[in-house]
Amino acid sequence: MCIPTLAKLSAVTENTYDLLLKGGRVIDPRNGVDGVFDVAIKAGRIAAVEGAIDAATAEQVRDVADKIVCPGLIDLHTHVYDKATPLGVDPGRVSRRSVVSTLVDAGSAGAGNFAGLRDYVIAPAPVRILAFLNISFPGIFAFGPTLMYGEARIPELLVPELCAKVIEANRDLLVGVKVRMGEVTSGALGMKALDLAIEAAELAGVPLMTHIGSPPPTYDEILARMRPGDILTHCFRPEPNAPIAETGGVLDALVTARERGVLFDIGHGAGAFHFRSAEQAIGSGFPPDIISSDVHTLSINGPAFDLLHTMSKLVNCGIALPDAVAMATDAPARAMRRPDLGQLGVGAVADISVVGEIERDYDFRDVRGETRAGKMLLEPDVLIVGGTIIEADARPFEIVEKEN
Ligand SMILES: [Zn+2]
Numbered sequence: 001m002c003i004p005t006l007a008k009l010s011a012v013t014e015n016t017y018d019l020l021l022k023g024g025r026v027i028d029p030r031n032g033v034d035g036v037f038d039v040a041i042k043a044g045r046i047a048a049v050e051g052a053i054d055a056a057t058a059e060q061v062r063d064v065a066d067k068i069v070c071p072g073l074i075d076l077h078t079h080v081y082d083k084a085t086p087l088g089v090d091p092g093r094v095s096r097r098s099v100v101s102t103l104v105d106a107g108s109a110g111a112g113n114f115a116g117l118r119d120y121v122i123a124p125a126p127v128r129i130l131a132f133l134n135i136s137f138p139g140i141f142a143f144g145p146t147l148m149y150g151e152a153r154i155p156e157l158l159v160p161e162l163c164a165k166v167i168e169a170n171r172d173l174l175v176g177v178k179v180r181m182g183e184v185t186s187g188a189l190g191m192k193a194l195d196l197a198i199e200a201a202e203l204a205g206v207p208l209m210t211h212i213g214s215p216p217p218t219y220d221e222i223l224a225r226m227r228p229g230d231i232l233t234h235c236f237r238p239e240p241n242a243p244i245a246e247t248g249g250v251l252d253a254l255v256t257a258r259e260r261g262v263l264f265d266i267g268h269g270a271g272a273f274h275f276r277s278a279e280q281a282i283g284s285g286f287p288p289d290i291i292s293s294d295v296h297t298l299s300i301n302g303p304a305f306d307l308l309h310t311m312s313k314l315v316n317c318g319i320a321l322p323d324a325v326a327m328a329t330d331a332p333a334r335a336m337r338r339p340d341l342g343q344l345g346v347g348a349v350a351d352i353s354v355v356g357e358i359e360r361d362y363d364f365r366d367v368r369g370e371t372r373a374g375k376m377l378l379e380p381d382v383l384i385v386g387g388t389i390i391e392a393d394a395r396p397f398e399i400v401e402k403e404n
Pocket residue numbers: 077078079106269294
């Protein structure tokens with residue numbers, strides 16, 4: 001048996017940090033921090049955020065000068081039920097490419113198959129994965145380039161009690177209910193699908209994320225039913241059902257819903273981000289609350305790509321960088337009632353995204369193929385999840401696109 005001597009013990013407890021990120025621009029909107037600081041990590045938690053921390057106090061030092069150091073990015077709308085659902089993508093690859101520490105699956109699974117998402121995807125993943133549970137029992141089961149059949153069209157599959165029961169049993173992972181409203185997804189069932197999803201959310205005491213597609217129902221009809229704290233995703237979609245008013249600005253329904261506490265999420269995806277909607281909304285003082293990618297098999301190679309690319313696009317649409325960071329850290333954490341995430345306060349879990357800001361001419365593209373010339377791209381540098389370093393896969397998006 002080896003008994004440590006007093007000298008050895010004191011050396012161990014001399015409070016060396018495990019990791020020190022030195023000299024980056026720390027943007028932590030929750031705590032009102034935006035400036036050059038060092039960030040120290042100990043035992044998987046944030047131990048200090050200070051002007052200058054002695055490098056000798058850390059076991060490992062990483063120079064992040066000229067990089068942005070922000071709370072671990074949270075992508076509130078993803079589809080990562082890889083291989084089990086046709087729209088699922090590899091969570092490890094997506095998170096490395098976009099330095100996202102928390103992927104939130106938006107309704108790929110329902111009550112009937114959440115156990116597979118939990119045991120085969122979430123458990124072995126290198127990053128945190130949380131989820132909204134689809135109100136429809138099988139989740140999103142028919143989604144492909146040539147075949148789309150909405151899971152919210154069939155009333156027999158939408159059983160609030162079954163949805164709420166699975167949420168109750170998995171409160172550590174399930175943060176809300178998801179429903180996809182629109183001509184294709186909810187079909188003739190229409191507003192009844194939304195009512196059943198709200199019923200499930202009420203039973204479980206969680207927020208509802210509602211997808212908006214082509215009408216019916218209309219943007220106004222959907223928003224009228226949504227409750228404070230519920231999330232409308234695909235908020236800046238194109239016509240039909242765009243958020244913009246003919247007279248300029250956004251529809252009155254958006255303004256009144258925001259006043260009531262409804263949250264507006266980008267959910268870019270393959271069909272739900274239009275420059276004209278975004279520009280008119282942002283230009284009239286209606287920015288989104290949350291930026292998310294809606295990354296899935298049909299959007300991962302563009303035009304959404306991933307969260308970092310979607311954030312770059314929104315910055316090029318006029319959102320200030322610190323606000324874009326808030327919309328992908330603090331705001332989604334609060335929306336899913338996980339205020340422990342999305343921040344770098346001392347004692348918080350050490351989820352950190354380190355991002356480069358590069359100047360480059362780049363043509364951003366929306367879901368209708370329209371382009372806008374941009375000058376800035378955010379690029380992945382390194383991801384830290386619970387104090388563990390996960391090196392980014394920084395291949396440029398164009399190369400990834402060609403490989404697939
Ligand atoms: Zn989606």
